[in-house]
Amino acid sequence: MKHNLSFYIVSAGICITAYSGTVNADEAALIPELPSAASTYTRSAPFIAPRPYIIALNESNASSKQAEMAVNKAAEFEPPLFSGSNAHKYLGLGTVLFAGLTALTAPEEECETNCPPVQPPRQTSGTSHTRFARTAAALAAATVTTGLLYHWNDFHLEDGFSDPDNQHALLGATGALLMLYAVNKSAKSTVPTSHAGIAELGGVAMAVAIKITW
């Protein structure tokens, strides 16, 4: 059972990620006939210089009506309820929630001095604590994966560590790794093992990562 733990965590992570991926599955489709990028004309484009900001002044009735229609469409537009970005957000919040539940359901500390000769076997599965921990680890893995998929273009090493998205990515990934390590370490040990500190650090790193970009 113990050696299957990593498999369960990874499988759960993949399933959740795959599920969220269905939301935005065709995002990467390439359209070969598209012209070059818009950024090439933002800096020195002649059409910007003369009257860049005046909207709808001196325009014909036809173009004014078109602009009005566009504004109306924009006003009616409702952002999608399910998106890759939203999936990432809720997976992250879920991770912190389950990490908190894991901490709350932690068993009493194991006997360290004056222990009875025969101690009950250590439970590494089937308790609320282990279930919450595995769920939190799976959600953490899925959160990082969806972050990589849907927010990859927000992460730029050139911006350095002062960039909030870089801080978010590094703290979130570190937190997820620490949580996975703690769960794995505990599950593979038949004797009491110190894993709480690592898991707590992981959970806190995830929480701080969320707060930085909240």
Add this chain to the structure above:
Amino acid sequence: MNTQLRIAAILSGALLMNSTCVLAEEDFVGWLLDFSRTKEVKPVTDKQYQDECGECHFAYQPGLLPANSWEKLLAAEALHDHFGDNAEMDKETLSAVRAYAVENAADKSWYKRSRKIAAAAAKGQSPLRITELRYIERKHHDIPEKMVKGNKDVKSLSYCDKCHTQATKGVFDTDTVLIPNYPDWDD
């Protein structure tokens, strides 16, 4: 050390290690305890700023440019030629508008997108056009020309609110983008 103390100690340490937050603002505690979303750009809250700027164009949120840029842009002599137009205001109004813009500029804001703009500007940028910010350029890099310049209902990246449907609320998230005439723009 019991669990609660350990969690509190780690949380405090991790937040203090976030040197940007510690060094950048005096209001760190306020930010820390505020759980309202500050992911985007602070919406315009000043009526005078909204009225004066919004009279001719979308009232760009001050958090879209660093303070240095607003200082240059809203200097009395600069408004004679405000991107080709005369945007002069009386002294008192200009002072109030400039003060609001500078006080809420990107480098003085806790909002995430403003912090990103400020981080980019810290590398020596103080452009007059929002579209010249490296961060903004990068975010729009993949948008094909035909959807902006070649789109009769957009024409320029300068018209933020043509595509960012919640621009007036300071929200520029990809999920809220609707490019006129290209409903499936992100396919």
